Amino acid sequence: MGKMKMWLKQVLVTITVLVVAGFGMTQVAHADSLQKIKDKGVLTIATSPDYPPYEFQVNQNGSSKDVGMDIDIAKQIAKDLGVKLKIKNMDFSSLLVAVETGKVDMAIGGINPTDERRQSVDFSNVYYNGGQSFVINKADAAKYKKRSDLQGLKIGAQTGTLQYDLAQQKISGATVVGMDKTPNLIFALKTNKVAAVGMEKPVAEAYVKNDKDLKMIDSGYDLDINETGAAVAFAKGNPDLVAAVNKSITKIQKNGWIAGYIKNAGKHMSENTVDTSMLRYWHYFYNGFLNTTLIAIVSVAFGIILGIVLALMKMSKFKLLSWPAISYIEIVRGTPMMVQILLVYFGLGALINLPALTAGIIAVSLNSGAYVAEIIRGGITSLDKGQKEAAKSLGLSQKDAMRFVILPQAFKNIWPALGNEFISVIKESSIVSIIGVTDLVYELNIVRADTYRGIAPIVVVMVIYFLMTFILTRGLNYLEGKMNHD
Incomplete structure (x- = not known):
């Protein structure tokens, strides 16, 4: 009965922490007002560059460039405001969230101003309705x-x-x-x-x-054109910015520039389809490989450090240390990594303006730390009690015994499990593409949108992932053999 009460208390603490954290992150940071944008000298927009001819990317000398009708419209808006244009790429489903949380000043991406969306964000006048x-x-x-x-x-x-x-x-x-x-x-x-x-x-x-x-x-x-056409989205409470953008849209429509923007997008689309071989896009896959590798290495390194701390906290006899660790581990292991990434980027990002790559690394590190903590705890508890007694008989303090006797042996035992965690992070970190991190999956989707080829880019990325995990597995097996030999 006592264990049941203890378990219920831990569940209540975990739920309380989760609810408090959720409410703490619900504070929305509105985008900068028109004057602040002008003072800053930069207009930041969010878009999803996989929707030609509205927005997509063109391969120019091995590097990607955002183009399309919406990009040309955004450039004209920035020009009329007298500021520079900064583009943040992310999934379409994240565009309005980015606006609501103040990550960007506006979102443009063939967004239809439906009644449901108007409850969360404001919209400009419709600038185009293609049907x-x-x-x-x-x-x-x-x-x-x-x-x-x-x-x-x-x-x-x-x-x-x-x-x-x-x-x-x-x-x-x-x-x-x-x-x-x-x-x-x-x-x-x-x-x-x-x-x-x-x-x-x-x-x-x-x-x-x-x-x-x-x-x-x-x-x-x-359909009603005011609900089905494309419009620019803004955070609530920026009437001056909405008015300024509407002024630019009126100017664009009056001068008939939309037709020219579409024609220009068509030229770029033709450029992409002249040569759709995967070799032409090798630089895309290379950049994705570098970012995927960076995320995996840094996340696992920080995850191991965090995991050691959490494992020791969870094993502590002091409830002020053990209960927070238990709550953290249960929350992270009980929620999808995608939700955690969105929470770090948009939730924490409402307080601190984190770049997408940094937010992705933090989220994956925090996720990995929870799983590593359980691996390390399992390794420590699996050791024979005689090891602790032997360390104590040698006059070692509890701290030194943990540092020089327990943890080294635990790591030797859990090395295969840590290796599996590293491999899992390489594959599962692909979810960071949802916030615009240019990892392998992000680049895969860009190449597919640019070339209109469905299978070839997938095969290339599969081969890259396989080579990464295969080489890593062989390296970990070699190190494991050395440890066992020693």
Whole structure:
């Protein structure tokens, strides 16, 4: 009964810590006002560069450059404000969160100003409305000629978008399959996982133009332009900034520059598709490899240090040390790493403006520390009690015994488990791409969007991951053999 009460107390402490931490991170930091932006001399925007012709990346001499209609619009807005433009790339699903938490001044990315989104952020006037379409396989053109032909079928759409909601609401009996990336949806279409993919007409035209196996059909939706067009998103409470951007949008529309922006985007898309070999994009994969390796090495190093501290705290007889450690370990192990990364980048980022790479390393390190703590604790408890008694008989203090006797032997026993943790971090850290960290998975999605090739970039990244883990495994096995020999 006493153990049950102790367990319940630990659960209550853990839940309390989680709730308090959650409420502590809910304070939203609004984006800078117009005057602050001008004083700073920089306009920071968030976008998701995998949505041609709105925004995507072009490969110029081995380096990536953000281009597209939205990028040209953002450049004009920055020019009208008399400031420099700074672009932060991240997943589409993170754009509005970045605005709400003050990570950026505005978000632009073919964002539809729906009523639901207006509850969280403010929007500019609609700057472009290309309409809604479906992309289908050309082989199915005879079967699917209009929206009603898609009833009862599986329809693909990007998660969290207007296209996803429309497919749910306006196609009877349809099962909507949501994915984060448009290239993944196209791949699902070409492998017959879905019958059609809903997307904005300019994006559909871009894919159809660059893939002879695809065809576009009109959605037939009767929609309000003020909810379905593309607009710029801002944090609530910045009317001066919204007014300034609306002034630029009016100027752009009055001069008919949108058509020129789309034409310019088309030229860049043609550049990308002249040569879609993976060798042309080797620099993308190389940069992704470097960042993935950096995240893994630094995170495991800090994770081991944090793990030792947490393990010793958890094993302490003092509840003021053991309970916080127990709560931390349970919270981290009981929540997805993706949620932890978002919390560090957007939650902690509301207080401290952390770069995406730094936030990713911190989040993965904190996650790794919890798992390493249990590995180390297991290694310590597995040692024979005679080791502690022998150290004590030699006159060693408890601190010295832990440092010179217990931990060295524990590490020898847990080396394989630590090696597995290192390998896991290499693979699982790929989730940091959601906040725009240019790791291997991030670069994979960029190459797929630029080249319209679904399989080849995936194969390249799989090979890179395999080589990384294979070489690491062999190295760890060699060190383990040396330890056992010694």
